[in-house]
Amino acid sequence: MSSQFYDVIIVGAGLAGSYAAYELASSGYRVAVLEQKSAPGLDSCCTGIISTECFNAFGISPEIIRAKVNSVRLFSPSGRCLRLESEKVQAYVIDRASLDQAIARKAQASGAHYFLSSRATDIIVEKDKAKVEVWHLGSREMFTSRAMILANGFKPKLPQKLGLGKIKNFLIGAQAEVEAHNIGEIEIYFGREIAPGSFAWLVPTSANKALAGLLSTSQAKLSLEKFLLGSFCRDRMVTEEVEIRQKTIPLGALPRTYGDRLLVIGDAAGQVKPTTGGGIYLGHLGAKMAVEVLHRALENDDLAAAQLSRYQKEWKAKMGREISLGYRARQLYGRLSDKRIDKIFNMLDSGGMAEALLNSPNFSFDWHSKLILTVLKYNLTNPLQRVWRSFTGRLNND
Numbered sequence: 001m002s003s004q005f006y007d008v009i010i011v012g013a014g015l016a017g018s019y020a021a022y023e024l025a026s027s028g029y030r031v032a033v034l035e036q037k038s039a040p041g042l043d044s045c046c047t048g049i050i051s052t053e054c055f056n057a058f059g060i061s062p063e064i065i066r067a068k069v070n071s072v073r074l075f076s077p078s079g080r081c082l083r084l085e086s087e088k089v090q091a092y093v094i095d096r097a098s099l100d101q102a103i104a105r106k107a108q109a110s111g112a113h114y115f116l117s118s119r120a121t122d123i124i125v126e127k128d129k130a131k132v133e134v135w136h137l138g139s140r141e142m143f144t145s146r147a148m149i150l151a152n153g154f155k156p157k158l159p160q161k162l163g164l165g166k167i168k169n170f171l172i173g174a175q176a177e178v179e180a181h182n183i184g185e186i187e188i189y190f191g192r193e194i195a196p197g198s199f200a201w202l203v204p205t206s207a208n209k210a211l212a213g214l215l216s217t218s219q220a221k222l223s224l225e226k227f228l229l230g231s232f233c234r235d236r237m238v239t240e241e242v243e244i245r246q247k248t249i250p251l252g253a254l255p256r257t258y259g260d261r262l263l264v265i266g267d268a269a270g271q272v273k274p275t276t277g278g279g280i281y282l283g284h285l286g287a288k289m290a291v292e293v294l295h296r297a298l299e300n301d302d303l304a305a306a307q308l309s310r311y312q313k314e315w316k317a318k319m320g321r322e323i324s325l326g327y328r329a330r331q332l333y334g335r336l337s338d339k340r341i342d343k344i345f346n347m348l349d350s351g352g353m354a355e356a357l358l359n360s361p362n363f364s365f366d367w368h369s370k371l372i373l374t375v376l377k378y379n380l381t382n383p384l385q386r387v388w389r390s391f392t393g394r395l396n397n398d
């Protein structure tokens with residue numbers, strides 16, 4: 001199956017890999033996609049919340065929308081509830097497995113070849129080609145191409161072996177689909193007790209079903225089990241037995257996302273919002289930007305690292321500040337005690353600050369840096385500002 005010489009081989013048929021495959025195959029390139037699972041979207045572990053901006057930008061089919069989002073209920077560690085509502089739909093909950101399947105189908109219809117149950121174990125870049133070692137149903141094969149895209153999610157081994165460095169920090173996401181009643185809108189729960197260093201969620205997907213999940217710096221599965229048995233959830237759950245899936249989410253960018261004949265996209269590159277762990281939109285954007293740079297490089301037959309380095313410059317210009325500022329905001333949040341989080345809730349609620357922020361022109365579902373800076377500048381005496389000041393002097397002087 002590997003005798004053909006491809007223009008581009010893509011490792012990973014997640015949304016980033018398949019989107020890149022679709023774009024490249026549509027431009028007439030010979031594309032192979034290697035996926036270790038037996039089907040795209042299998043055993044997916046993702047809530048599927050995307051902004052309307054992402055939905056419109058990438059032509060996502062309305063058929064896979066599970067719910068529209070224009071309100072959210074935020075719960076402080078002590079149980080105080082802050083409800084936010086916007087007149088407009090801000091986001092959609094989409095069926096993530098169906099999204100991966102739909103993009104893969106589009107890529108295949110455009111001519112991309114998919115090799116399933118095919119795990120890439122090594123990549124060797126030579127002067128005139130890139131080779132990838134693949135294990136398929138117990139046997140080893142070599143594939144060759146002019147260029148390679150690594151879109152294999154947060155799996156540090158291959159990037160590190162290729163000398164691209166390592167993303168050192170991460171969160172663990174755990175999620176289960178639950179049968180439940182009385183979950184009418186998205187609920188987010190904050191606090192160290194519930195989700196150490198992060199937050200938990202209940203996201204309704206239909207009348208009696210919801211996705212329950214949390215992000216945590218450790219023991220995410222255990223924390224989710226506790227959350228489901230705790231006072232916020234237990235009376236609303238219909239079934240006790242749930243299948244919890246886990247996945248690691250990168251925090252921060254991979255030091256180098258290009259090399260000779262090589263580009264890295266999506267979670268593998270760290271194209272994820274550190275504030276929420278959301279990577280669907282940034283992964284799509286990264287894939288699009290990688291394809292544009294690769295297209296020029298393939299046309300000029302110059303696939304040297306120097307030529308491909310433009311990709312990193314371009315994607316960092318678009319998303320770098322979001323990722324670094326979001327990362328620092330997350331570190332700051334991780335240091336807050338439950339008491340302090342409760343104080344911030346009081347402040348957001350009592351002064352009408354939450355509504356003001358939601359309706360501020362600086363508010364964006366995807367781009368959080370302006371909002372982070374607005375929160376910090378809103379009131380010089382607020383507790384968040386004081387923590388931020390002790391945490392970093394630089395931003396306050398900007």
Ligand SMILES: Cc1cc2nc3c(=O)[nH]c(=O)nc-3n(C[C@H](O)[C@H](O)[C@H](O)COP(=O)(O)OP(=O)(O)OC[C@H]3O[C@@H](n4cnc5c(N)ncnc54)[C@H](O)[C@@H]3O)c2cc1C
Nearest residue numbers: 012014015016036047048049120153173266267278279280
């Ligand atoms: C619990 C949870 C909830 C989330 N909710 C949201 C959300 O609501 N909104 C949002 O925007 N983001 C969310 N995310 C993040 C989002 O799921 C990721 O950012 C996104 O999946 C990244 O896409 P990707 O294509 O880069 O990687 P992936 O989706 O991880 O795809 C990588 C693919 O590569 C394959 N692969 C890996 N290694 C190899 C190999 N060696 N050979 C061949 N194939 C390989 C994998 O099987 C996989 O199919 C969530 C994450 C978690 C954990």
